[in-house]
Amino acid sequence: MxxxxxxxxxxxxxxxxxxxxxxxxxxxxxxxxxxxxxxxxxxxxxxxxxxxxxxxxxxxxxxxxxxxxxxxxxxxxxxxxxxxxxxxxxxxxxxxxxxxxxxxxxxxxxxxxxxxxxxxxxxxxxxxxxxxxxxxxxxxxxxxxxxxxxxxxxxxxxxxxxxxxxxxxxxxxxxxxxxxxxxxxxxxxxxxxxxxxxxxxxxxxxxxxxxxxxxxxxxxxxxxxxxxxxxxxxxxxxWDKVPPIMEMPINSVVAVPDDNETITLPPSGKVEVNGYAVPQGDQGPVTRVEVSGDGGKTWVDAQLEGSAKDKKWCWVLWRADVPVEKGSGREILSRATDAGGNTQQEHSEWNLRGVVYNGYGASRGLAVV
Structure with missing residues (x-):
């Protein structure tokens, strides 16, 4: 070697x-x-x-x-x-x-x-x-x-x-x-x-x-x-009783805006949000991403960009214009769904090694002015 x-x-x-x-x-x-x-x-x-x-x-x-x-x-x-x-x-x-x-x-x-x-x-x-x-x-x-x-x-x-x-x-x-x-x-x-x-x-x-x-x-x-x-x-x-992780779960992440940013709200009252989403195991592609600016009360469908929605194994990049009210401590959430019908839940169960977390994607602590 x-x-x-x-x-x-x-x-x-x-x-x-x-x-x-x-x-x-x-x-x-x-x-x-x-x-x-x-x-x-x-x-x-x-x-x-x-x-x-x-x-x-x-x-x-x-x-x-x-x-x-x-x-x-x-x-x-x-x-x-x-x-x-x-x-x-x-x-x-x-x-x-x-x-x-x-x-x-x-x-x-x-x-x-x-x-x-x-x-x-x-x-x-x-x-x-x-x-x-x-x-x-x-x-x-x-x-x-x-x-x-x-x-x-x-x-x-x-x-x-x-x-x-x-x-x-x-x-x-x-x-x-x-x-x-x-x-x-x-x-x-x-x-x-x-x-x-x-x-x-x-x-x-x-x-x-x-x-x-x-x-x-x-x-x-x-x-x-x-x-x-x-x-x-x-x-x-x-350790000897629990099976090893194989397939990764459905997941999405809010990338823009990032946590704790200050955002100037445009006249439309909507914030442009971007992120990625990945399907569960072999059950892709990701078919839908929803985004919320009010804590999950209402959801907006994101646009899935490029040819990603036609590919089984890869992520999708997505964008959405999301209504958000002015104020501090705002958060934006995302949830993805794939061709197998898997949809993100609000939280995934805690485990000691902190693996495969796939609760809602989120950008937290936003100041909207």
Whole structure:
């Protein structure tokens, strides 16, 4: 492995998000608006030397170079949102109750174009066994040590990985360029609709196996613990009982205006509001976003911009002109609905790790003059 140019350490990994206003300025997220979530250093790997091993319950184990992944398989392109399970944790923490974890605001998400071979094509070449019921496909990166484990891994059910309409790929490109080092160069897993914790970066191993990944971040993190798990000690009995987070929920965020801004009300009495919305799992696209300037008493339908409403896996950017009364402490709310009929509720249930919060999007503390 090559870790001679590690930028961040195990103790201080790179974790950051852009200003939410910057995030919603473009349907395809540009380089300067990416969020970063890491549990250890960033390895700088050579695409010429890196290989991916495919093993486990397959009849023909493989060791594939990046060149082979590019030339030996059809290349598939998918536009989809990548989301941290902790996106909007700050809202759960401040609106409901204290939680454990990085204080993510509303911008731990990005919408990108990904390109590479389908996972199903690679597994078929490796001779994945025909009796697939109950099996898992696990992804591993053994390049660097993480905060809580010697390697990073995740898994999904094999059925999910093999679905042609699931569009799971081994991404070699992101937004028509090679993956950046911080986002998994030279290859990462892309699993549309599933939390980013399973999108293993710097991928070097794919294993078909009977059980889910034994990695710490699959077994003892990224789970929605029940409300009576109120601290690390009371959580212990639940880690082996609660399933790992997979699909991300329906969600929306009010990005403009941002919290605590002062707004001059135009003669129309309406404020222009912008934001993003993401569908639940594989039940996209987002079909409707409603916005309220009076605490949810009345709602205005937002315009869904661009071609996003035709895309299953990606976010929509939306705008609405919303009536708001003058005064202090005003708030603007949003709620999204997708093609599967999922609609945001006012709040989601509290959990210790503060994950998958998807209550109404909101901009709070506004002064309207």
């Amino acid at each position: 090559s870790t001679t140019e590690v930028e961040y350490s195990v103790d201080k990994p790179l974790n950051r998000e852009p200003p939410v206003k910057r995030l919603v300025a473009s349907f395809i997220t540009p380089d300067d608006a990416y969020y970063d979530r890491n549990h250890g250093p960033i390895p700088h790997l050579s695409a010429d030397k890196h290989t991916v091993t495919v093993n486990g319950l397959v009849s023909q184990p493989l060791t594939l170079s990046i060149a082979q992944l590019r030339s030996d398989f059809p290349q598939h392109e998918v536009v989809c949102a990548l989301q941290c399970a902790g996106n909007r944790r700050h809202t759960m923490r401040t609106l409901l109750k204290e939680v454990q974890g990085i204080d993510w605001m509303d911008a731990a998400v990005m919408n990108c174009k990904w390109r590479g071979p389908r996972l199903r094509d690679v597994l078929e070449k490796a001779g994945v066994q025909k009796n697939r019921e109950g099996l898992h496909v696990a992804f591993g990166c053994y390049q660097v040590k993480c905060q809580d484990d010697d390697w990073f891994g995740g898994s999904v059910k094999l059925e999910r990985g093999l679905r042609e309409d699931g569009e799971v790929i081994l991404a070699l490109e992101m937004n028509d360029k090679p993956l950046p080092h911080a986002h998994g160069h030279p290859v990462r897993v892309v699993i549309p609709g599933v939390t980013g914790a399973r999108w293993v970066k710097w991928l070097d191993r794919i294993t078909v196996q009977e059980n889910e990944s034994p990695n710490y971040y699959q077994r003892r993190d990224y789970k929605i613990l029940p409300p009576d798990a109120t601290d690390s000690q009371s959580a212990q009995k639940y």
